[in-house]
Amino acid sequence: MTTEVRSLREFKMPDVGEGLTEAEILSWSVKPGDTVTDGQVVCEVETAKAAVELPIPFNGVVERLFFPEGATVDVGTVIISVAVAGEAGAAAPAAAAPVAPVAAPAEAEPARREVLVGYGPRTGGTQRRARRTTTTTVVAPAPAPAAPAPAPVAAPSVVLAQPTGDRPLAKPPVRKLAKDLGVDLRAVTPTGPDGVVTREDVHAHVAAAAAVAAPPAEPAAVAPVEPVVVATAGTGDVRVPIKGVRKATAQAMVASAFTAPHVTEFVQVDVTRTMKFVRRLKESGELGRDIRVSPLLLVAKALLTAIKRHPEINAQWDEAAQEIVIRGQVNLGIAAATPRGLIVPNIKDAGGRTLSGLAAALGELIDTARLGKTSPNDMQGGTVTITNVGVFGVDTGTPILNPGEAAILAFGAVRELPWVHKGKVVPRQVTTLALSFDHRLVDGELGSRVLADVAALLEHPKRLITWG
Missing domain, CATH: 4.10.320.10 (E3-binding domain)
Structure with missing residues (x-):
């Protein structure tokens, strides 16, 4: 005769992206007393890179939520405990149920945890017990926020x-x-x-x-306004917490600015032919019926073509090994403004894609970023970036490199300006390109050649076919 016993299983904040140490709990979708099943989403968290829904890896009844919504939690900290049902011999003492069964499934837990994004097996689970008592003491008032x-x-x-x-x-x-x-x-x-x-x-x-x-x-x-806190005339100071994407961006930019010696070069380009080419591609639909075509697409293709001619700019500085690593493929980052701040997802192996394939990937990347669904994987491994400041009516700027990358290209607004064309001053559509690069990796000659190639391709976009 066996009896059913219940034991407590704990679910810890996973590492939902490589190198992340903490995440903010945006919302709970369960409360104490709710029944949960393996794979059910129990909460949504925001890391420095993206918003991620966390599924629970076992069945049971929610016993406790250790943190309220809005709390920032370290990776590896228990966030929820669940009472799970199991079978045990009659000799198993009831008092030992909450502790002993927790250690018993430890061998099976790592395999279950691998279903989570970036969450690999963890060792030393028994060493976490002592920490759990400390955590429980600190967050003892937590049950109050359990009702969302x-x-x-x-x-x-x-x-x-x-x-x-x-x-x-x-x-x-x-x-x-x-x-x-x-x-x-x-x-x-x-x-x-x-x-x-x-x-x-x-x-x-x-x-x-x-x-x-x-x-x-x-x-x-x-007041029914956007969640971004905005100060207005006549009001007092406004304080905005530095966390999530904004915090990660600030840390990355400071690290980049004080690590890599930046050099920025500028060039004005007559993009009249490029704008005509964009209109032709839109009207003809030759890249695909549902493919969006924009000037940014041709700027991306021009940069990728220039990198193919000068692969040394697609590089990374390895301080530990004291080596320059020339990357085998181009993972093209596109800076995107989202409700959570500026992020830079990248298109994997962008240099190996056709123009239509690049257009499809670019459209998907932008749509996903605007919806706030960009995954941590999409923001890792970038090698070179484009930032389109022209969409804000800005002519140019001096972009800061993403850490680990050697170059970033700023694409400014396209304006109709007087321009000398075939010996006459006529109105032409002109833009300004700015290329920032890491001067440890890229000298002035290489940076200038890459920028000049991009400019030449945009001035004569038919060369994209012959050069690419």
């Missing part, structure tokens, strides 16, 4: 769109907006496709809550 519904928006609870146990459908930027405004997404009526909560739904919910329950002075406190 914030108080400020409790008034319009009559418009609950879904049962409280369901996880509302919403994109990561919308979840962050709701969190910043103190909105429980389960109380928001979705209007998006397939019941997805949109940004407009969150703003409408906040406005409705203010109209129903707030006194006249309240709307200013819950």
Whole structure:
């Protein structure tokens, strides 16, 4: 005769990207008492690189959430405990159940954890026990935030769109907006496709809550604006926490600026033919019916072609080995502005793609970044970057290198300017390119040749066919 016993299993914050040491808990999708199954998403976290949903690797009932939403947690720290059912002999003492069974599955746990992004097997699990007691003591008040519904928006609870146990459908930027405004997404009526909560739904919910329950002075406190904190004239100081993507970007840029000696060169280019070529590709659809074509595509192709002619610029400085590593393939980074800040995902082996393949990859990269779905893997291993400052109406700049890369190209705004063409001053479409490079790896001659090649290809885009 066997009896069913329950033991506590702990789920630790995984390393969801190489080298990351911490992550912020954006939202919990479970609460104490909920039943969870192997592979079910229990929370969404934001690292310095991306937002990631974490699945639990076993079945059971949620016993405790160790941290509230918004908390920053070190990798390897227990974030949730689950009571799991199992079978044991009748001789197994009940008092030992919470401890002994935890160590028993240790051999099987690493294999289960590998389903998580970047989460490999971990050793020394028994050594973590002593730390767990310390962690438990520190976060003893944590059970209070386990219920994720914030108080400020409790008034319009009559418009609950879904049962409280369901996880509302919403994109990561919308979840962050709701969190910043103190909105429980389960109380928001979705209007998006397939019941997805949109940004407009969150703003409408906040406005409705203010109209129903707030006194006249309240709307200013819950103004339906973007989650980015903006100071206005006549107000006091505004403090914005430095974390997530913004924190990682700041650290990387400081490290780059004070490690690699930067040199930046500039050139103005007549891109009239390139702009005509872009229009032709759009109208003809020769790259594919659903492929988006933009000037950035031809700038990327021109840079990749120049790198093929001068592969030494696609390099990395290895300080430890005291070597220059010339990379075998070009992983082209594209700087993208997202709700979480500026990120630089990259197209793997961009130099080996056709123009249509590059266009498809570029479109997918940009769409994924705007949705906040860029994976940590997509932001690792970049070798050279393009930043398109022209979309903001900016002519040029002196871009800072991404750490580990030797060059970054800034593409400025395309403007109609007077230009000497075939001996006459006529209006032409002109842009400014700026190439920053690491002077340890790239001397002035190599940097100048690469920039001149890119300019020549954009001035005469037909050369992309012959040179590529």
